[in-house]
Amino acid sequence: MQISHQSPCAIFSVAVVLSGIAIGPAPAQDSQSVTAAMVERWMTELSNWGRWGKQDQMGAVNLITPAKRKRAASLVKDGVSVSLARNTETEKAADNDSPFVHTMTSTGRTRSKASTAWT
Numbered sequence: 080m081q082i083s084h085q086s087p088c089a090i091f092s093v094a095v096v097l098s099g100i101a102i103g104p105a106p107a108q109d110s111q112s113v114t115a116a117m118v119e120r121w122m123t124e125l126s127n128w129g130r131w132g133k134q135d136q137m138g139a140v141n142l143i144t145p146a147k148r149k150r151a152a153s154l155v156k157d158g159v160s161v162s163l164a165r166n167t168e169t170e171k172a173a174d175n176d177s178p179f180v181h182t183m184t185s186t187g188r189t190r191s192k193a194s195t196a197w198t
Contacts, residue, residue: 131141167179 127139129135131137135141168175169178169180171178
């Protein structure tokens with residue numbers, strides 16, 4: 080699994096959401112009390128970059144050990160699966176100003192420059 084090093088804000092946001100799920104909701108705060116400087120400090124203090132070495136690509140997924148997977152599996156009561164898939168929205172709408180478009184840019188085959196034959 081690879082995680083882009085290009086989007087630390089997105090990863091930080093996911094980590095914040097997941098930590099809220101894991102430990103419950105945080106007490107309500109006045110939105111005026113969180114400053115940009117505080118967020119920048121949290122980005123540094125709470126960062127996991129390099130925690131598992133320079134070559135690591137999994138990040139916090141390293142925390143999901145076989146023992147934790149086994150414990151999670153023991154919590155299953157009904158065995159109901161829930162899809163997290165989404166329908167691909169291809170039509171422009173008020174809530175979708177950039178619908179999905181699939182464009183084929185290559186067939187995986189190349190054409191020889193000396194002839195018109197495919198190689």
